[in-house]
Amino acid sequence: MARSKEKSDPTAVLRKAIETGHFMPSQRLVEADLAAWLGTNRSNVRLALGKLEQEGLVVSEPNRGARVRVISEQEALEILQVRASLESLIARQAAAKANAADRKRLRDILETMREAIDKEDFTTYSGQNGALHAEIRKISGHQTASRLLATLNSQIVRFQFRTILFPGRIHQSIREHTEIVEAICAGDQDRADKAMRSHLANVTETLERSLAALARHAV
Structure with missing residues (x-):
């Protein structure tokens, strides 16, 4: 080893x-x-x-x-808010730049995510979720935003997996990612921006609900 x-x-x-x-x-x-x-x-x-x-x-x-370092719950929520601005910028640029090969890769990842849901394989789903966002960053070509996001994402990985496990969230998540991918593939920058912002707003809301539920059980 x-x-x-x-x-x-x-x-x-x-x-x-x-x-x-x-x-x-x-x-x-x-x-x-x-x-x-x-x-x-x-x-x-x-x-x-x-x-x-x-x-x-x-x-x-x-x-x-x-x-x-301990990442507090409040800090994790703040990081998600910052991510929303950066990821929406990246989605917009990806929509402007995606070519046929890019579109195929995005749809292939999305299909793997759907297969993971069918198998109730949350670990694979979470990994492919990250892969999809990474591919969108790559397509966008926005190096500064991508570098900042890589740092932010590494700090809250353990919180992100918690949102996937929240009841009903994974099915909502695949619908959101489908909308993001379809907007990028259609070359619709405004739609891609809106879809990404909506997705991360829902991730933030789910994390807030998950943390609240955890706090209630701890009482």
Whole structure:
């Protein structure tokens, strides 16, 4: 395992580990342990932790080292609000630029998402959801917005999966993504903008409802 990790970017491996919950919020990230786990040296680990701190995934504390940063519920909701503005801009540009090959890729991903729903495979659905948004970013060619979104998305992955599991949300989600894709494929920039804003407004509302339900059960 360590041998394969030596060929990987330590920053990318650590980022993925945080996003997927291998390292949990507030968990300490000990350089020596990470070096052994990654199959690299402590200097590379230190550089990786520095990059992840800039991305908002890690915090460093004097004399205590690094730990996974806790993203509050309020911050997660604020991030979704910021995402709505950036993603709608990207959807608009994707609608203006998408060619036949782009349109086929988007529809293929959408079909995989539908198949995941039929199989009740929420993990695959969530992954393909991310892939669809990434493809739209790629088509748009807006590098600055894409870079900002990559950082924001990595901070709230664990919250996003919670919305997919909310009762009835996954069927609403596929309808929203279908509208986004069809608007982009039609080259309708205004429709794509509106569809993306509506989608992320519903994601935000669902997360708020999910967090409220969680708080009620905790009482």
